[in-house]
Each structure stands twice: as C-alpha cells, then as structure tokens.
Amino acid sequence: MLLEGKVAIVTGGGRGIGAGISRVLAGEGAAVAVVYVADKDSAEEVAAGIVKGGGRAQAFEADVREADAVQAMTDAVVGAFGRVDGLINNAIGGRQDGSFEEISWDNYTNMLDFGCKAVFNTVKAAHPVMKQQGAGRIVNIVTELWNMGSANWSAYLAGKGAMVGMSRSLANELGPAGITVNMVAPGWMLTDKVDPESEGSKRFGQSLPVRWHGTGEEIGKACAFFLSDLASYVTGAYLPVCGGRITQMGA
Numbered sequence: 001m002l003l004e005g006k007v008a009i010v011t012g013g014g015r016g017i018g019a020g021i022s023r024v025l026a027g028e029g030a031a032v033a034v035v036y037v038a039d040k041d042s043a044e045e046v047a048a049g050i051v052k053g054g055g056r057a058q059a060f061e062a063d064v065r066e067a068d069a070v071q072a073m074t075d076a077v078v079g080a081f082g083r084v085d086g087l088i089n090n091a092i093g094g095r096q097d098g099s100f101e102e103i104s105w106d107n108y109t110n111m112l113d114f115g116c117k118a119v120f121n122t123v124k125a126a127h128p129v130m131k132q133q134g135a136g137r138i139v140n141i142v143t144e145l146w147n148m149g150s151a152n153w154s155a156y157l158a159g160k161g162a163m164v165g166m167s168r169s170l171a172n173e174l175g176p177a178g179i180t181v182n183m184v185a186p187g188w189m190l191t192d193k194v195d196p197e198s199e200g201s202k203r204f205g206q207s208l209p210v211r212w213h214g215t216g217e218e219i220g221k222a223c224a225f226f227l228s229d230l231a232s233y234v235t236g237a238y239l240p241v242c243g244g245r246i247t248q249m250g251a
Contacts (some may be wrong), residue, residue, distance in 0.1 A: 002228040004029030007081040009074070011035045011064050011122065012091030014043030016191040017141070018217025021088055021223050022046050022057065028224045030086065031056035037063045037091070043153045064118035067125075074125035084129045086227040089119050089163070090141040096156040098099070109157040115159025119166050127179060135178040137227040140167045141219070144187045144242040150192045164238070171236035180228045180235035187242025200235040209244030 008025050011020040013034035023046065026032045032050060034057055036043035043059035050057035058080055062073035077084055094110040095103070101198030119140060130136025131210040143160050145153050164183065188204060190196050190213050222241045225231050240246040 001027075001029030002224055002230065005088075006030045006085040006227065007033070007077065007083050008086035008088060009033040009035060009060075009077055009084060009122070009126065010088045011062075011118070013088075014039055014046050015184060016060065016190055016193065017089075017216040017219050019046045020189075020191070020218075021220040023050065024217050024220025024224055025086070025088075026050040026053075026055035026057055026225065028228070029055075030227070031058075031081045033057075033073075034059045034100070035062050035064070035073060035091065037061065037093075051182045054095060055182060064121055065113045067121045070118075070121040071125045074122075074129070078129060083133060084126050084136070085133070086137045086139070086223075087122055087126045087130075088139050088141065088223055089122055091118060092159075098155070100154050101249070108158055111155045111159030113159075113161055116162035116166065117162055123170065127174060127177075130179050131177045136174075136180075136184060138167075138170070138174075138179065138181045138230075139223050139226045140164075140181070140183050142167075142183045142185045142213075142238070144185050144240050144246055146185060147246050148213070148242070167238075168236055171204060172248050175235055179190055180226070180231065182235060183238045184219055184222045184226070185238060185240045185242065185244050185246075187214070187220050189213075189219060189242070205243075205248050207245075208242075213243070214243055 008030045011024045013022040014036045034043045034047045047057040047059045062069040092114045
C-alpha cells in the first residue's frame with residue numbers, strides 16, 4: 001500500500017469527490033480525517049465504512065473558512081492519529097456557477113473563501129506539524145475549467161484561480177522544509193448526485209477520449225500518488241484528471 005502509516009486530512013471528505021478521495025487514501029493504508037462542516041451523518045458514514053473495511057478513519061468537524069476551527073480540528077487529528085502527513089483541500093459550498101449579470105459579489109467572496117482563505121487556514125494549521133516531522137504533502141483540488149475558461153463560471157474560477165496561484169508559490173516556499181504542494185484538476189465526475197445511467201452522463205462519457213465517465217475515486221488515485229513516495233520529486237504540479245478533456249480542448 002502506498003500510504004501505509006500515513007495520516008491524511010480530507011476537507012469536504014464526507015460527500016462527492018471528497019468521499020471518493022477519503023476511501024482511496026484509506027484503501028492505500030492512510031488513516032483519514034474526514035472533515036465536514038454540516039453533514040455529520042455523511043462524514044461518519046464514510047468513516048464507518050472505511051473502518052468496517054479494515055482501515056482507519058474518523059470524522060472531524062471544522063468550517064475551513066474559520067481559522068480557530070481549523071486549528072482545533074488539526075490538533076484533534078494529531079491527538080487521534082499522532083501526526084499529519086497529507087492535506088487535501090477539497091471543501092467547497094454555495095453557488096458556483098451563474099452568469100456575470102445575475103451573480104453578486106457575495107458569490108465571489110464565498111468562492112474566494114473556499115479557494116483562498118480555506119487553503120490559508122488549513123496550511124497555516126498543518127504545515128508546522130509537517131515541518132516538525134520533516135516532510136508533508138499538500139494537494140489542492142482545483143478544476144479543469146481553469147484551462148477552459150468556460151462562460152458563467154467566473155466566481156468559481158476566481159476562487160480556483162487563487163488556489164492555483166497559492167499552490168505554485170507555496171510549492172517554492174515550503175519545498176525546503178520537505179513539504180510538496182501539488183494540484184489535481186477534476187472534470188465533471190460521477191458522484192452520488194449523478195445518475196451514471198442518465199443520457200447526459202453517458203453522452204458526456206462518450207465525448208471523452210477515454211470514452212467513460214469517471215468517478216470521484218479517480219481523483220482519489222491522483223491524490224494518493226501525490227501523497228506517496230512515488231511523487232517525492234514532484235511539487236508545483238497541475239494534474240488534470242478529466243478523461244482527456246483538457247487535451248481535447250487543446251489547453
């Protein structure tokens with residue numbers, strides 16, 4: 001297993017892509033802190049499923065936009081598992097799409113809170129632990145839309161653009177401490193909110209070079225790579241995990 005003996009924090013780890021990430025990391029041997037803010041039941045269900053399968057996981061509450069809550073959560077994870085080796089910044093909430101004419105500045109600030117402030121808070125809390133350990137891995141979940149510049153996603157891309165910029169700078173700054181910072185850019189993935197048998201899902205899958213609609217677990221596999229020793233010489237990287245759609249778009 002790639003991550004045996006490691007401890008990983010996954011924000012937004014109880015639903016959607018985050019749940020897929022949590023399960024994959026646990027399957028590779030990591031103890032997983034499944035972080036939630038509102039949906040406690042889903043986070044505990046994911047953690048319980050991991051434990052039932054022989055892995056290690058626990059649900060932790062924290063609003064990633066609140067520094068004190070993030071610090072308390074990080075301290076609790078260290079208390080429960082003894083260390084923090086990996087941090088996956090995945091959490092997001094609120095309205096993400098909409099035409100420029102109809103969205104408000106509040107939509108922008110909310111996306112900046114998740115794309116920038118949340119990363120600031122989690123890295124501030126986790127990187128001293130990683131530095132003391134002599135190594136650490138941070139993976140920020142960005143988006144394929146960063147390459148595509150699709151209309152009606154300006155607020156979302158404002159937040160994700162901030163995340164891209166922070167990731168690149170922090171990769172340079174934290175590298176000397178043995179901490180890598182990388183990015184995974186999902187496309188539209190199958191989650192619990194998407195019917196894989198729907199015509200839309202089937203058409204989308206067939207439109208991709210790989211000819212199938214990927215799940216959140218595919219994002220988890222990329223995260224597992226970046227958290228593992230296989231990626232020890234990789235930092236500042238941007239990895240699209242979108243079935244080849246970015247290549248298809250020529251970006």
